[in-house]
Amino acid sequence: MKKLRCAILGPGNIGSDLMYKIDRSDYLELVLMAGIVESEGIKRARDKGIATTIEGVDGIIKEKDHIDVVFDATSAAAHLVSGPKLNEVGIFCFDLTPAALGPYMVPSVNLDDLKNELDVNLVTCGGQATIPIVYACSLVGSIKYAEIIASISSKSAGPGTRANIDEFTQTTANALKVVGQAKTSRAIIILNPADPPVLMANTIHIIYDDENIKTEDVLNSVEKMVKKIQHYVPGYTLKVPPFKNKDHYTMIIEVKGRGDFLPVYSGNLDIINSAAVEAAEKLAVMRGE
Amino acid sequence: MDKITLIDTTMRDGSHAISHTYTIAEVIAIAQGLDEAGVEYIEIAHGDGIGGSTINYGFSKTNELDLIEAVCKVVKKAKVTILLIPGVGTIEDVEEAIKRGIKAVRVATHCTEADISKQHIEYCLSKKLDTFGFLMMSHTVNKEKLLEQALLMESYGAKAVYIADSAGYMITSDVYDKVKLLKNNLKIPIGFHAHNNLSLAIANSISAMQAGASYIDGSLKGLGAGSGNAQLEVLNCVMERYNFISNIKAYPLMDIASDIVEPIMKRPQIINTVSLMLGITGVYSSFMLHANEAAKKFDVDVREILVELGKRKMVGGQEDKIIEVAYELKNNKNK
Numbered sequence: 001m002k003k004l005r006c007a008i009l010g011p012g013n014i015g016s017d018l019m020y021k022i023d024r025s026d027y028l029e030l031v032l033m034a035g036i037v038e039s040e041g042i043k044r045a046r047d048k049g050i051a052t053t054i055e056g057v058d059g060i061i062k063e064k065d066h067i068d069v070v071f072d073a074t075s076a077a078a079h080l081v082s083g084p085k086l087n088e089v090g091i092f093c094f095d096l097t098p099a100a101l102g103p104y105m106v107p108s109v110n111l112d113d114l115k116n117e118l119d120v121n122l123v124t125c126g127g128q129a130t131i132p133i134v135y136a137c138s139l140v141g142s143i144k145y146a147e148i149i150a151s152i153s154s155k156s157a158g159p160g161t162r163a164n165i166d167e168f169t170q171t172t173a174n175a176l177k178v179v180g181q182a183k184t185s186r187a188i189i190i191l192n193p194a195d196p197p198v199l200m201a202n203t204i205h206i207i208y209d210d211e212n213i214k215t216e217d218v219l220n221s222v223e224k225m226v227k228k229i230q231h232y233v234p235g236y237t238l239k240v241p242p243f244k245n246k247d248h249y250t251m252i253i254e255v256k257g258r259g260d261f262l263p264v265y266s267g268n269l270d271i272i273n274s275a276a277v278e279a280a281e282k283l284a285v286m287r288g289e
Numbered sequence: 290m291d292k293i294t295l296i297d298t299t300m301r302d303g304s305h306a307i308s309h310t311y312t313i314a315e316v317i318a319i320a321q322g323l324d325e326a327g328v329e330y331i332e333i334a335h336g337d338g339i340g341g342s343t344i345n346y347g348f349s350k351t352n353e354l355d356l357i358e359a360v361c362k363v364v365k366k367a368k369v370t371i372l373l374i375p376g377v378g379t380i381e382d383v384e385e386a387i388k389r390g391i392k393a394v395r396v397a398t399h400c401t402e403a404d405i406s407k408q409h410i411e412y413c414l415s416k417k418l419d420t421f422g423f424l425m426m427s428h429t430v431n432k433e434k435l436l437e438q439a440l441l442m443e444s445y446g447a448k449a450v451y452i453a454d455s456a457g458y459m460i461t462s463d464v465y466d467k468v469k470l471l472k473n474n475l476k477i478p479i480g481f482h483a484h485n486n487l488s489l490a491i492a493n494s495i496s497a498m499q500a501g502a503s504y505i506d507g508s509l510k511g512l513g514a515g516s517g518n519a520q521l522e523v524l525n526c527v528m529e530r531y532n533f534i535s536n537i538k539a540y541p542l543m544d545i546a547s548d549i550v551e552p553i554m555k556r557p558q559i560i561n562t563v564s565l566m567l568g569i570t571g572v573y574s575s576f577m578l579h580a581n582e583a584a585k586k587f588d589v590d591v592r593e594i595l596v597e598l599g600k601r602k603m604v605g606g607q608e609d610k611i612i613e614v615a616y617e618l619k620n621n622k623n624k
Contacts, residue, residue, distance in 0.1 A: 147344050149609045154402060165405045166379040186343055189376045193401040194602035203609035205344040240616045245586065248344055252613050 004284035007032040010073035011041025020260035021277045027284035057082035064089045087118040094276045095121045107278040108132040123175045125268035126150030128275045129202045134180035136225035140217045145207040146182035151190040153197035156266040200255040200267035207248045218242045232278040290534045296330040303512030305336035305575045310350040313359045320360040322545030324367045327537045332370040340378035361390030368392035393419035399604045400424040403438040410445040422447035425605045428458040432470045449478040457486030458571040461496040472501035480504030483519045486568025490519040509546040515574030516564040522546045570599030583615035
């Protein structure tokens with residue numbers, strides 16, 4: 001099968017990690033790394049034998065005939081400009097910024113939505129870790145309220161997250177409704193500076209409309225979903241299986257990263273990248289059909 | 290005599306102690322009393338700050354915005370203040386609170402994460418709110434690190450920076466050294482927030498004053514998470530013996546404490562085994578009631594839970610980790 005030709009926009013930590021993940025894929029091929037200055041990330045790509053440009057999105061557009069998809073690992077402000085530019089020339093964009101121009105994409109839930117779009121947004125790291133579980137819970141019964149607490153090691157929270165932490169909580173909470181199917185929702189993020197760094201972990205609380213949901217059904221649905229996610233994030237584990245506590249169900253997920261470019265404790269960054277690559281592979285299959 | 294500004298936390302930190310069950314009538318009575326006694330800042334919010342009403346921290350019985358509005362309406366001189374913990378509450382929550390009439394905000398982060406408060410501090414300043422920085426769990430870092438983080442909050446425009454002993458772990462010399470270093474290096478005033486888990490809340494608050502702190506927290510009857518905060522009506526009198534004055538009337542303060550707050554309390558604000566353990570292990574004070582519950586649910590010793598949470602260096606807001614630890618302890622026990 002013909003591989004999907006990919007470019008990465010933004011050669012920072014996220015972009016560099018994506019480079020390794022794309023490199024491992026049977027469906028994707030990295031053809032260009034784009035930045036705006038000579039940087040460590042550009043050099044890293046060049047050392048791996050990948051073509052590079054420091055003309056940013058325009059550098060990608062110059063090569064438009066040889067590029068199928070772009071992973072945008074820059075910033076929300078930058079994506080607002082580059083996203084439409086790329087779509088105009090027919091390049092599909094996986095948006096890893098909080099810009100959310102296109103619809104949310106959570107591969108274990110709504111991969112089929114790829115068909116009609118040219119720009120999809122990967123929500124947030126906490127969203128990728130928790131939305132599939134909330135969705136799995138929604139298959140058992142309608143969810144009145146979903147609440148997630150994402151805890152992340154301080155070292156894994158980059159300057160973008162730190163400068164706008166409200167964006168994380170608000171975007172995640174919104175996607176818990178739109179994709180996770182909860183009627184109402186809340187998201188909380190906690191940064192923990194412990195050394196050695198803590199693994200990314202997520203606590204999920206669910207209140208059902210129906211008080212008589214069976215724990216066994218919730219457990220089965222959640223376990224199925226965990227297996228599905230482990231397919232693209234092997235370090236994704238159900239640390240505490242769902243249990244009933246007064247009016248709600250509680251469960252805890254831990255995310256150990258693959259340690260491609262980023263350390264294993266950065267499961268938060270690993271899962272959003274892995275989700276983007278998983279979705280891109282699906283797109284490759286769809287286009288190949 | 291040096292003037293100290295006392296900030297009342299009865300209806301914010303104190304909210305933990307009564308599991309966030311304040312009613313409109315209760316907050317009106319407390320706020321009116323505090324205002325008439327001459328308290329300048331009255332903090333009110335869910336114990337975990339605005340937006341804290343969740344499964345993780347416990348739902349508020351009455352919508353906190355309605356409580357805030359009720360207090361804003363009756364208070365004549367005092368500035369009604371909220372707590373905001375970025376990651377839990379958002380700027381949108383502050384916007385709502387502004388509509389209800391608040392005049393001041395304390396933006397709180399873990400003591401190593403001050404940079405996440407920048408957007409919130411700047412927003413609050415743009416709305417002309419008195420805006421304080423608040424560094425939680427200050428016992429977990431050395432004074433140099435604390436200074437670095439306090440300087441960040443100063444650079445964002447905070448009116449003062451608080452050192453919060455959220456676990457009630459600090460002793461007087463530690464408080465003194467940290468306040469002194471900040472006092473010597475910051476242009477803005479320094480504040481101190483105590484918890485009484487080691488029975489040092491008043492002593493630590495006095496120590497902070499002696500090192501140059503000019504904003505100190507207290508709550509009526511000491512109502513607060515764990516063993517509570519510095520007992521306001523006591524602190525207000527004791528500090529005079531050390532030549533610090535607050536200009537708050539002593540008798541009215543005592544009266545609200547005994548006539549209004551005491552009947553609301555669900556248990557005496559004492560140091561019990563669990564809250565003592567918080568002070569020993571350096572665990573966030575509001576974990577107490579949640580740890581008690583988890584210990585019962587999973588049938589494990591609450592002390593073991595707290596020791597493990599301390600080892601794992603959990604920060605404020607990680608109440609969900611109590612469940613994880615209790616679950617693991619139970620599983621290990623069954624092996």
